Amino acid sequence: MNKNQIHRTWPWPGFPSSKSLGSFGDANCMEQLLVHCANAIDSNDATLAQQILWVLNNIAPADGDSNQRLTCGFLRALIVRAARSGSCKMLAAMANAHSTNLTIDTHKFSVIELASFIDLTPWHRFGFTAANAAILEAVEGYSVIHIVDLSLTHxxxxxxLVDAIASRHEVPPILKLTVAGSTEDVPPMLDLSYEELRSKLVNFARSRNVILEFQVVPSSYSDGFSALIEQLRVQQQHHLVYAAETVNEALIINCHMMLHHIPDETVVPSIIPNELSTSSSVTTTSLRTMFLRALRSLEPTVVILVDEDADLTSNNLVCRLRSAFNYLWIPYDTVDTFLPKGSKQRHWYEADICWKIENVVANEGIQRVERLEPKSKWVQRMRNANFRSVSFGEDAVLEVKTMLDEHAAGWGLKREEEDVVLTWKGHNVVFASAWVSA
Structure with missing residues (x-):
């Protein structure tokens, strides 16, 4: 991660030397220093900000332990924030001077690279396993399965899922797959066109004797996937017109770590898409709320919601920084259990985390897309949109536990009401929930 390390050339008179900085090295102290630095930057106190940054720069090397690497990511993001806001002109000049060291070297994966990258931890596999089990249960008896895949993992x-469907049926149902063709670059990024991805998936399904139809709808989370919602409505109306010819089709909405990119209440949309507007009081309704109401109007067979269990929605920088620091220590802590220092996969893994840190700390407004909400908030949103939760069966829980056995001992599973939650050393990481129309 050398590209993310700042040059250590910032001593200020009267500040402690690097030899006396040992007492600053615990996570709580690092968090406090980051908070003080954030306050100094936002209040345009360049001298104090620079002094704190110098301390952080000396106690948080980019190749240090997990807490040091975490802190280094936040240090870098704070300098980027100062440069973008222009609040501290000296810091902005310093950031420009060290611009190459502030660049995040995010990797564009091939399909094989991304598949093996995702297999490294349960971070995504947990949601895949729980969601596939719930989907298989929900689509029993349907001859066509239409999956709308709103997923961060391409x-x-x-x-x-294709493997599981093929193994259960002598004559598998037809599988329709609709994805939102977003142009935004959010890690992990894939070095592949949608057409190439379609070809690979269709060919794979064919090898398993499954007919797969793949369509891309150009649509973005920035407006609540309004184009996708409209396309699904048009398709449903078409089915109603030709009801006599319509086969028994299940509609599955699979939301995997993408809905938190839809703007929340802290972002006032300049234009509310007509496709999502179901209320006259749209000025006080977030795009998330309207998106979920629009989903409910489609009468899906089941909605699977998988996301990270944290709260990064605050308008207050310090609150956001604290929440992010107390959540994103987890991926840094876990990486030490499965990837050696200096490996390219570890570099890719931590670069993606640094991208998230920068987005949370350095950006505001519509540029800040990492707006995670805790599970409790999503549960309330789903209920308000007239969905009710359904429990994951014992088979699903057993499959998740079997998958976790392939990973480090710190990973765990717990049930919270109908939902399942992935944990690391007892801390909530990712939740999975399943919903049907109330």
Whole structure:
């Protein structure tokens, strides 16, 4: 991660030397220093900000332990924030001077690279396993399965689902797959066109005797996937017109770590898409709320919601920084259990985390897309949109536990009401929930 390390050339008179900085090295102290630095930057106190940054720069090397690497990511993001806001002109000049060291070297994966990258931890596999089990249960008896895949992982869940469908049926149902063709670059990024991805998935399904139809609808989370919602409505109306010819089709909405990119209440949309507007009081309704109401109007067979269990929605930088620091220590802590220092996969893994840290700390407004909400908030949103939760069966729980056995001992599973939650050393990481129309 050398590209993310700042040059250590910032001593200020009267500040402690690097030899006396040992007492600053615990996570709580690092968090406090980051908070003080954030306050100094936002209040345009360049001298104090620079002094704290110098301390952080000396106690948080980019190749240090997990807490040091975490802190280094936040240090870098704070300098980027100062440069973008222009609040501290000296810091902005310093950031420009060290711009090459502030660049995040995010990797564009091939399909094989991304598949093996995702297999490294349960972070995504947990959601895949729980979601596939719930989907298989919900689609029993249907001759056509239409999956709308709103996923951060570029359909990497689909091959395992195709395998499971093929193994259960002598004549498998037809599988329709619709993805939102977003142009935004959010890690992990895939070095592949949608057409190439379609070809690979269709060919894989064919090898398992499954007919797969793949369509891309250009649609973005920035407006609540309004184009996708409209396309699904048009398709449903078409089915109603030709009801006599319509086969028994299940509609599955699979939301995997993408809905938190839809703007929340802290972002006032300049234009509310007509496709999502179901209320006259749209000025006080977030795009998330309207999106879920629009989903409910489609009468889906089941909605699977998988996301990270944290709260990064605050308008207050310090609150956001604290929440992110107390959540994102987890991926840094876990990486030490499965990837050696200096490996390219570890570099890719931590670069993606640094991208998230920068988005949370350095950006505001519509540029800040990492707006995670805790499970409790999503549960309330789903209920308000007239969905009710359904429990994951014992088979699903057993499959998740079997998958976790392939990973480090710190990973765990717990049930919270109908939902399942992935944990690391007892801390909530990712939740999975399943919903049907109330």
């Amino acid at each position: 359909c990497m869940q689909i091959p395992t």
